[in-house]
Amino acid sequence: MLLLPAIDLKDGQCVRLKQGRMEDTTVFSDSPVDTATRWVEAGAKRLHLVDLNGAFDGVPVNNSAVEAIAKKFPDLPIQIGGGIRDAKTVQAYLDAGVTYCIIGTKAVEDPEFVKDLCKQFPGHIIVGIDAKNGMVATDGWDKVSTVSAIDLAKQFEEAGVVAIVYTDISRDGMMTGVNVEATKELAESINIPVIASGGVTNMDDIIALCNVEASGITGTILGRSIYEGTIDLAKAHEFVDTFAERMA
Template sequence: MIILPAIDIKNGKCVRLYKGDFNTVEQVAESPIETALSFQRTGAQYLHMVDLDGAKDGTQSNQDIFLKVAKETDLRIELGGGIRDINAASFYLENGIERVILGSAAVKNPKLVKDLVKEYHDRIIVGIDAMHGMVQTEGWLDASEINYIDLAKEMEAIGVQYIVYTDISKDGTLSGPNLYELEMINNQVDIKIIASGGISNIEDIKALKKLNVYGVICGKSLYKNTLSLEEALKVARE
């Protein structure tokens, strides 16, 4: 299992949200690059980054930050938020970002996902964000009528190899991940599942390891010191 510490960017700053609510923005670190380097020094090999401005409005106003982190660290970066066309995805993939995450596009433009998977194969991740099992889009501001399992199966048929699954009601709460929904999606498709939302402590990491998910994203727990990245990496390797 891999551990992906998370850096979310809004207006150029490292922040966290509570349940995806843009009114709950809290700055959690001074410098994105220094934060990334601290994760690398601790032993992380992967980094999950999100452009919150992009998720909300579809722009790439923070792109310089992501490219700088890619250039100045050895971390393998997966990046999501506002990547809704071929140009945005290709730009990042050809400038040091390891994988890009498509969220809203998976629901609203599955042909885009298909085209990108054909071109970039396993460098395309689909982010499935759900509330009560129903997929949300546009930075979690729009509800859909699509069940998260149904979307996962559709993405599997397209050839997607990685899914980041987030229970929005857990995100930023430190209340523990939705183990039931994560187990369901992990059992229903052969895609590698990356768990996101609610991770609080080392017991959560152990529980997710038992589910045999591919990866775990840790954000607020690292910034609030309820989880040791070093300990999480150790458990994940065992």
């Protein structure tokens, strides 16, 4: 189970939102690089970055912060989402040292775009599916579509997508526990690895996800829990490593 610390970027700061609401923001740090360093020192093997301004504006806004983190940790895999709507943006992020680009809104609006990106940038494209009550949300979670998360994910099974980041937006930032059932249902419905997101609160959530890892859930994103200290990232890494050894 891969543990991915989230660094959500808004106006150059590291923040956390509740249910994706830009007006409900908690600022945790003015230095994205310092925040990244904190999680790397706690054992992070990959970072999950989100350009929140970009998600709403449709174009990268905090790319300078992303580039600074990539430059600081050139050997660390980084995935970035938020405002990636064209191949030029993907190329720019890869050139800056980012490993994976997450396509969200554009994946709903134009699935063929994702398939084309997978051909152009093989091994570098992740699809982000944000859902409320099983239905896909777009535009920074501002709109809920009529497309189900499972139906959308199935469209990318043969495209070469590296993973699906699945977020239950009703739980994101709320510290109410991860939606294990919905995440497991998605993972069992497709042949693409799934990364769980939204609501991870304490070690019970990580244990629950580890117990269903065989369904195809390969990682989880940790946000408010590690910033507020309900999960100690270093200890969480020790647990998942021990769990993996026990299951091997």
